[in-house]
Amino acid sequence: MRRLRTLKVMITAHSLTKRYGATTAVDNLTFEVPPGEVTGFLGPNGSGKSTTMRMTMGLDVPDSGTALIGGQPYCELAWPLREVGGLLDAKAIHPSRTARNHLRWLALANDIPVRRVDEVLDQVGLTSAAGRRAGKFSLGMSQRLGIAAALLGDPGVLLFDEPVNGLDPEGIRWVRQFLRSLAAEGRTVFVSSHLISEMSLTADRLIVIGRGRLIAETSVADFVARGGPGTVKLVTPDEARFTAALTASGATVAAGAGGSLTVEGLTAPHIGDVAAREGLRIHELTPLAASLEDAFMELTQDEVEYRPTMMAGVAGGAKE
Amino acid sequence: MTQAIQTIPTGHYRLKDTVKSEVAKIVTLPSTAIALGVTVVFCLLVTGLVANSALHHGPDWYGGLLITGEYSSGTIRATLSATPRRPILLTAKIAVTAAVTVAFSVLLSFVTFFLGQAILSGGGAPSAGLGSPGAFRAVVMTGLFIALLALMAFGFGLLFRSTAGAIGAFVGVVFVLPLVIRGISEPATRYVPTNILINSVMSTVNQGGIVRPLSAPVGLALMAVYAVIALAAGAALFIKRDA
Numbered sequence: 001m002r003r004l005r006t007l008k009v010m011i012t013a014h015s016l017t018k019r020y021g022a023t024t025a026v027d028n029l030t031f032e033v034p035p036g037e038v039t040g041f042l043g044p045n046g047s048g049k050s051t052t053m054r055m056t057m058g059l060d061v062p063d064s065g066t067a068l069i070g071g072q073p074y075c076e077l078a079w080p081l082r083e084v085g086g087l088l089d090a091k092a093i094h095p096s097r098t099a100r101n102h103l104r105w106l107a108l109a110n111d112i113p114v115r116r117v118d119e120v121l122d123q124v125g126l127t128s129a130a131g132r133r134a135g136k137f138s139l140g141m142s143q144r145l146g147i148a149a150a151l152l153g154d155p156g157v158l159l160f161d162e163p164v165n166g167l168d169p170e171g172i173r174w175v176r177q178f179l180r181s182l183a184a185e186g187r188t189v190f191v192s193s194h195l196i197s198e199m200s201l202t203a204d205r206l207i208v209i210g211r212g213r214l215i216a217e218t219s220v221a222d223f224v225a226r227g228g229p230g231t232v233k234l235v236t237p238d239e240a241r242f243t244a245a246l247t248a249s250g251a252t253v254a255a256g257a258g259g260s261l262t263v264e265g266l267t268a269p270h271i272g273d274v275a276a277r278e279g280l281r282i283h284e285l286t287p288l289a290a291s292l293e294d295a296f297m298e299l300t301q302d303e304v305e306y307r308p309t310m311m312a313g314v315a316g317g318a319k320e
Numbered sequence: 321m322t323q324a325i326q327t328i329p330t331g332h333y334r335l336k337d338t339v340k341s342e343v344a345k346i347v348t349l350p351s352t353a354i355a356l357g358v359t360v361v362f363c364l365l366v367t368g369l370v371a372n373s374a375l376h377h378g379p380d381w382y383g384g385l386l387i388t389g390e391y392s393s394g395t396i397r398a399t400l401s402a403t404p405r406r407p408i409l410l411t412a413k414i415a416v417t418a419a420v421t422v423a424f425s426v427l428l429s430f431v432t433f434f435l436g437q438a439i440l441s442g443g444g445a446p447s448a449g450l451g452s453p454g455a456f457r458a459v460v461m462t463g464l465f466i467a468l469l470a471l472m473a474f475g476f477g478l479l480f481r482s483t484a485g486a487i488g489a490f491v492g493v494v495f496v497l498p499l500v501i502r503g504i505s506e507p508a509t510r511y512v513p514t515n516i517l518i519n520s521v522m523s524t525v526n527q528g529g530i531v532r533p534l535s536a537p538v539g540l541a542l543m544a545v546y547a548v549i550a551l552a553a554g555a556a557l558f559i560k561r562d563a
Contacts, residue, residue, distance in 0.1 A: 054562075054563075057401055057404075058400070058401075058404040059397055059400055059401070059562065059563040060562040060563070061560075061562060074404055075404040075405060077404070078328075078331065078332035078333070079328060079329065079332060079333055080333075080401060080402060080403075080404055081401070081402050082328050082329075083328070084401075086401055088397060088401075089394055089397065091394065092393065092394025092395060092397050092398060093393065093394070093395060093398070094349065094389065094390075094393040094395045095393060096349060096350050096351060097345075097348050097349060098348070101344070101348035104344055104348070105341045105342075105344040105345045105348070106341070106398065106402050108337060108340040108341040108344050109333065109337055109338060109340075109341035109399075109402035109403050110333050110337065110402055111329065111333060111337050149398065
């Protein structure tokens with residue numbers, strides 16, 4: 001007997017909180033991960049990404065709040081591996097078991113047809129290494145084996161914790177395209193990273209956290225826009241006079257490498273107008289869009305600045 | 321390529337799926353063959369040397385290793401992602417560990433018995449056969465006793481989650497604690513696992529020491545209680561604890 005089930009399953013976290021002693025690793029986190037898109041989970045190292053993923057997979061128990069998959073806690077899923085595929089730690093495999101045997105016991109645990117083992121090994125390009133011991137695998141091969149394990153039950157929800165860590169450029173590109181194709185099939189793809197540039201290429205949406213707290217839940221495009229209007233690169237032989245004229249017009253000017261200036265607060269056309277008015281020479285004028293990185297720095301900086309006030313708010317809330 | 325639906329069986333994973341998975345894990349680990357093989361060779365060597373049923377503690381630490389190996393390699397997280405209902409997982413693990421250690425220990429007990437007696441009779445010394453009074457009982461119960469020690473070690477493995485911790489606790493309880501108990505009360509030493517094994521379970525005649533040993537069935541039952549206590553404590557922590 002088989003039943004049809006939609007792949008459209010959402011991950012939802014509600015007021016998720018986890019403390020380790022005096023440290024709050026995950027702090028009142030609420031977010032949604034919708035199907036059909038790659039949702040990036042972005043935050044500096046130690047910001048609570050892995051803890052959040054472990055709680056979502058039922059490995060760690062939250063102190064309060066919930067993390068649900070299609071409205072159910074992970075521990076209550078009927079066929080966990082057929083519903084959720086997780087890659088949390090690629091090296092968490094017994095080193096003396098072969099790749100094929102590792103996938104075989106996983107398949108048996110959820111009554112998954114054993115032929116799937118060779119299918120997923122083929123899918124990640126490990127067919128020729130199937131009989132080798134996992135302990136002899138490079139980090140890149142381990143990541144592939146971890147991805148194979150996640151795909152074993154053909155699940156609608158996939159969680160990957162730092163899947164490109166330790167991969168070479170070719171491997172990184174492979175993972176990126178792979179995640180995109182899984183989302184294109186309608187699956188829910190939740191992938192964490194501390195690499196902002198990588199997320200800008202892979203993700204459609206972003207959930208950004210810092211110190212366990214939600215900073216932003218937004219599309220990649222909106223997130224970049226929050227980084228501000230950007231700066232303009234200016235190369236000129238009349239550096240001193242130009243700097244004075246731009247500062248007088250309200251811009252902030254910083255000296256860059258090789259006689260270039262970085263101008264903030266004026267657009268390129270404005271800078272051109274200033275040059276024409278003052279008779280200054282321009283050798284290069286390039287508007288630089290704010291990067292995801294700038295947006296991220298901007299936001300995490302705010303997080304640090306506002307921290308004392310927010311802490312007070314949290315403490316007050318806890319007393320209620 | 322839009323795939324909006326998938327098929328999934330009705331019902332949910334059951335204990336039999338978990339047991340199959342755990343069996344597949346044990347048989348695919350080279351360390352299983354190595355651990356059991358080393359134990360066999362060691363026991364036969366010791367039996368050959370002292371011409372007596374050797375104290376084979378090999379299966380004990382293997383019982384602990386079955387769970388601590390999962391923690392040291394991180395496999396426990398994959399195991400729990402496949403079988404997140406921890407009581408089901410633990411039931412399967414204990415059942416498989418019990419089956420493997422009972423089968424192996426009883427077999428080993430018979431092999432060492434026959435070898436030991438063959439050496440004794442070969443040397444012209446008095447020896448016993450399985451038909452001798454109490455011999456069959458002693459051999460079977462010795463096997464079961466060793467399996468219970470292994471299950472106690474499994475409980476320690478659950479408690480400590482590390483091979484070093486589990487072996488340390490095992491050595492402490494089985495070999496060090498008896499010395500402490502002897503210092504406090506000589507008669508109490510009859511309740512110590514190693515003494516139960518040697519004086520109650522393995523022997524067929526009253527060796528007439530100062531301390532009257534427990535009877536074999538009572539000794540075996542007491543060892544079962546020790547194993548259950550270790551397993552229950554380990555299980556209580558395992559079910560609640562973060563992986």
